[in-house]
Amino acid sequence: MSLYGTMRTGVSGMNAQSNRLSAVADNIANANTTGYKKASTQFSSLILPSTGGAYNSGGVTTDVRYSISAQGTFTYTTSATDLAINGNGFFIVQGADGVEYLTRAGAFTPMDDGSLRNTAGYKLMGYEYSSTADPTIVINGYDGLSEINLSDGALTATPSTEGELAVNLPSNEAHPYSKATSLVAYDSLGNTRKLDFTYSTTATAGEWDLTVTYTDPVSGTVTTLAAETLEFDNTGNLITPADGMLSTAGMTFGVGAGAPELSALDINLAGTTQLNKEFGADGDINGSEPSEVSGYEISDDGILSVKYDNGDLIPKFRIAMANVQSPDNLTPLAGNIYSQSNESGVIVMGYAGNSGYGTILSGALEDSNVDIAEELTSMIESQRNYTANSKVFQTGSELMDVLVNLVR
Structure with a gap:
């Protein structure tokens, strides 16, 4: 067995535990982040072939997985535009770059320009409401979506x-x-x-x-x-x-x-x-005289209606939802959003309440699915394992000193 190999194996183990600690740190830091999905580090062995009776030490590799499909609990609020999904699916949001992304973070707030943005600044997308027919959905793409904008509902009169x-x-x-x-x-x-x-x-x-x-x-x-x-x-x-x-x-x-x-x-x-x-x-x-907006109402199937102070309730938009065949393989990005990957499968569009999609809860937010107790346990385990791997490296280094000192 090579002493250098022993040291490299120890370094591999320390790196693996460092990766695990990094995931734990992210999880703990985002324990209160709306819609956050925890990361976990999976280990796999790296074994080198043995030759001539000599053992070649290998190492360990890590792979980070995300529990995106695991639903968190709900916290109820007093804002009708705070949204959570009970079941499968994602909200579709658009960034400043004009690109659409998926998210479960539904803390949306009406802005001065009429858009609904979550805490990361992403705009909620959907379709203009029609009382006669549902909008035509492009099943495998975002075509036909429009920004949900409430600016035209600030004041209305009905002849x-x-x-x-x-x-x-x-x-x-x-x-x-x-x-x-x-x-x-x-x-x-x-x-x-x-x-x-x-x-x-x-x-x-x-x-x-x-x-x-x-x-x-x-x-x-x-x-x-x-x-x-x-x-x-x-x-x-x-x-x-x-x-x-x-x-x-x-x-x-x-x-x-x-x-x-x-x-x-x-x-x-x-x-x-x-x-x-x-x-x-x-x-x-x-008919009605000019009336100002007094609030919003969002049904469990995603129909967003504007409430006026004269009692009128006028549907304006239908919130769009999306899903993929393998949500856990989506690519996480900054801002608690996800993009499609080769492993996640194609994005399939639909509506809340339809087959394969959950319902929308208005006045609720999905909590992070991080378990603090579990993360602290993992942190202690990683700390101990990192120390043990460092001892392997230290022992290999000491043996190298012994070997070098033989020539004195």
Whole structure:
């Protein structure tokens, strides 16, 4: 056995334990890092062939593995944009370099530019929400993704498009008789517009004229938006219009491209009756005045909705998720992110809650999966093993001194 080989083996053992201690140090340092996945050092022997009865000492090599697929526990917060994944999958984030990465670190915060960034500065990616169909996903790539940006939701007004109005017209009133009620609608800029609905008897029994008008509050000009004759059967139910719908005309308030407009409205009159009871009305028109954002709501399937202080909840984006065949073989990068490697397999896109993907927890963060007690145990073991390997090196060095001193 070569004394030099003995010393080299001791150095190999010390290097291996140093690598293990480095992994332990990283794990302990990131014990409180959101979404951090612990590293572990695996050892494998390096054996050299023996010749002529002489033993050739080898050494040990190390390989670092990451427990990326091992889920951590959850810490619950008061922020709706703090996100955790319960199950498989990764959030897709984009760095300042414009490149997409995978992460489980979901401490996202709305920024001044409207983007959602985690503590490492990476922007959350997804798809614009559609109520009619899910976005088309490029299964094996990031094409079609867009930055989730909430800047366009800072202030919003919803123009009116439809409504309903159910009234009872007293059947025992003598002709001529007229009664009016009003509903508030909203134009394209969120201004309120009071619409007057006037019901008047005609000379024909069971028949009423309905007019819908708007009166300009400044000039006093009256504009007729709709006129309809209502007919009732002998039980007091509305028969004309047959579908119970009244359509009003739209109008523009002012001059120029920026002038507010009131769109044509479809008013459902189906609940209108003519019975021997006093005049009564109940109805509403959709739309809202300008309203500021009061918060956000994210469902377990990744639909991000903006909450306004008028109570509206409007879906804006669908958070995208990704997965790979072998998550533990992803390449870890600074910022608690991962990139695809040759061993991890291809990236497969999907949605939270779909087959193969976990659900999203809003107001929660995934903890590091580091066990401090386990890491401290590993640290003590490495310390002892490093000392033992240093003794091997020291013994080989002392034997070399003996050998050299033989020639004196």
